[in-house]
Amino acid sequence: MNIRFYNSLSKKVEDFKTIKPNQVSMYVCGPTVYNYPHIGNMRPVVVFDTLRRFLEYVGYKVTYVSNFTDVDDKIINKALQEKKSEKEVTEYFIGEFKNDIHCIGCKDPNVTPKVTEYMSQIISYIDVLIKKGAAYEKNGNVYFRVSKIKDYGSLSGINIDDLITGARVETNDEKESPLDFALWKKTSEGISWDSPWGKGRPGWHTECCVMIDTIFPPDGLIDIHGGGYDLKFPHHENEIAQAEARHNNKIANYWLHNNFININNEKMSKSLGNVIYAKDLIEQFGGNVVRMVILSTHYRAPVNFTNETIESSKNEVQKIENVYRQMALVLQINEKKIPTIGHASGMEKFLDSLADDLNTSNALAELYEVTKRANQSLRQREIDFDLIEQLFSTMSDMLSILGIDIKYVRLNTADKKLYEEYLAAKAKKDFSLSDKLRAELIEKKII
RNA sequence: GGUUCCUUAGCCAAGUUGGUAAGGCAAUUGACUGCAACUCAAUGAUCAUCGGUUCAAAUCCGGUAGGAACCUCCA
Numbered sequence: 001m002n003i004r005f006y007n008s009l010s011k012k013v014e015d016f017k018t019i020k021p022n023q024v025s026m027y028v029c030g031p032t033v034y035n036y037p038h039i040g041n042m043r044p045v046v047v048f049d050t051l052r053r054f055l056e057y058v059g060y061k062v063t064y065v066s067n068f069t070d071v072d073d074k075i076i077n078k079a080l081q082e083k084k085s086e087k088e089v090t091e092y093f094i095g096e097f098k099n100d101i102h103c104i105g106c107k108d109p110n111v112t113p114k115v116t117e118y119m120s121q122i123i124s125y126i127d128v129l130i131k132k133g134a135a136y137e138k139n140g141n142v143y144f145r146v147s148k149i150k151d152y153g154s155l156s157g158i159n160i161d162d163l164i165t166g167a168r169v170e171t172n173d174e175k176e177s178p179l180d181f182a183l184w185k186k187t188s189e190g191i192s193w194d195s196p197w198g199k200g201r202p203g204w205h206t207e208c209c210v211m212i213d214t215i216f217p218p219d220g221l222i223d224i225h226g227g228g229y230d231l232k233f234p235h236h237e238n239e240i241a242q243a244e245a246r247h248n249n250k251i252a253n254y255w256l257h258n259n260f261i262n263i264n265n266e267k268m269s270k271s272l273g274n275v276i277y278a279k280d281l282i283e284q285f286g287g288n289v290v291r292m293v294i295l296s297t298h299y300r301a302p303v304n305f306t307n308e309t310i311e312s313s314k315n316e317v318q319k320i321e322n323v324y325r326q327m328a329l330v331l332q333i334n335e336k337k338i339p340t341i342g343h344a345s346g347m348e349k350f351l352d353s354l355a356d357d358l359n360t361s362n363a364l365a366e367l368y369e370v371t372k373r374a375n376q377s378l379r380q381r382e383i384d385f386d387l388i389e390q391l392f393s394t395m396s397d398m399l400s401i402l403g404i405d406i407k408y409v410r411l412n413t414a415d416k417k418l419y420e421e422y423l424a425a426k427a428k429k430d431f432s433l434s435d436k437l438r439a440e441l442i443e444k445k446i447i
Numbered sequence: 448g449g450u451u452c453c454u455u456a457g458c459c460a461a462g463u464u465g466g467u468a469a470g471g472c473a474a475u476u477g478a479c480u481g482c483a484a485c486u487c488a489a490u491g492a493u494c495a496u497c498g499g500u501u502c503a504a505a506u507c508c509g510g511u512a513g514g515a516a517c518c519u520c521c522a
Contacts, residue, residue, distance in 0.1 A: 260522070
């Protein structure tokens with residue numbers, strides 16, 4: 001299968017070639033855990049979970065790493081404000097985050113490192129950068145020397161001179177250049193660690209490098225690095241700079257960036273007061289619907305949450321659930337076997353769509369095609385059970401790749417008997433009985 | 448100020464190297480149906496606008512209008 005991705009680094013669609021055969025190493029920048037996750041936080045999670053599921057389905061062994069930033073000014077402030085320890089704050093919100101992503105159909109990454117667990121590695125990583133002349137210490141702070149990197153700015157397409165003359169870079173007498181960024185910050189307040197440069201805490205940009213470096217030896221080079229596209233600058237640019245200095249590589253062969261979620265055509269922000277927590281949307285509409293809204297648009301385009309787009313996805317999910325459950329019912333009543341995941345036929349166009357830079361819109365079109373065919377098949381006078389079984393299998397596999405979780409009832413003997421009685425009553429035109437039985441079946445979510 | 452991107456039917460949305468536009472939601476009509484739900488079928492776009500290149504452009508180039516993002520913490 002020819003898998004292609006748009007690589008933010010080259011700004012081109014490229015064929016996907018892994019470093020090791022049949023294995024994919026993937027890292028996605030995770031959240032800073034100081035508040036409930038908003039819906040925007042869910043986009044990269046859903047996008048890269050879908051990518052991971054797809055890669056696994058087509059046979060790759062995927063090592064998916066996504067971090068938790070549990071050291072940060074916002075966390076320290078929150079802890080001070082609520083008179084709690086930083087750890088209490090971060091543990092709570094990590095739990096909330098995990099809960100949300102499970103509700104929205106995401107599997108846990110293979111590794112979820114936390115900054116606080118990588119402190120010794122971070123310190124030694126910074127130490128190496130200093131020894132290599134790529135970083136320098138001033139008054140207990142350590143800065144990265146951007147001038148050491150000749151093509152700094154290549155990911156984000158930012159011109160260094162423009163940055164400096166743009167006068168939007170904060171001035172700081174300690175730094176050799178305004179572009180230099182902090183690797184280690186001297187702190188007087190909140191949680192801190194001892195280091196060769198005094199008490200302090202690490203800067204944001206180093207943690208991802210160190211985690212990747214540690215988890216993917218020997219040189220911290222991985223296949224895919226993902227995240228929101230706002231992270232291109234400065235975060236990912238700075239990650240690349242550090243890896244260039246440390247290992248002379250660009251961390252990842254493929255840099256993938258997802259676009260944002262808008263709320264009613266506006267960017268979600270605190271100042272606009274339109275921040276929506278993921279948990280609230282999930283509670284109101286269910287994880288499948290929220291996930292469906294996200295998947296309905298290509299990951300590099302913005303997705304808009306409005307009453308209309310949510311309603312649309314809600315109807316789509318409902319339709320898929322209906323036919324899926326009906327097929328499960330028909331198969332079970334007729335003592336046919338329920339196919340297992342991973343062996344479906346008719347997946348070609350669906351998989352091709354996903355192989356094409358994760359085109360979920362086109363993949364969904366294939367899912368709807370199967371949905372329609374299944375509905376048609378269910379209405380035939382002479383039901384073709386083999387066909388139903390095959391369509392059910394196809395649909396199961398598609399849904400499992402997309403992370404849409406649809407439950408159906410496993411019928412026991414009593415359930416089957418109830419259903420048959422319902423059919424019999426209907427056939428006898430005993431509608432008061434059949435209505436009663438129907439209500440029971442609906443109650444049990446069998447039909 | 449610098450950089451980048453977007454504009455496809457009421458709404459969402461796809462569209463490899465140019466060859467007269469996937470799919471979904473909603474709507475309308477029809478069908479099915481004891482009732483309801485579910486479902487099926489049919490119906491809609493000169494691709495913001497102007498001009499250029501070309502036998503041929505939603506797709507390439509340029510102008511105009513409108514919108515957005517990044518350059519600062521941000522998914």
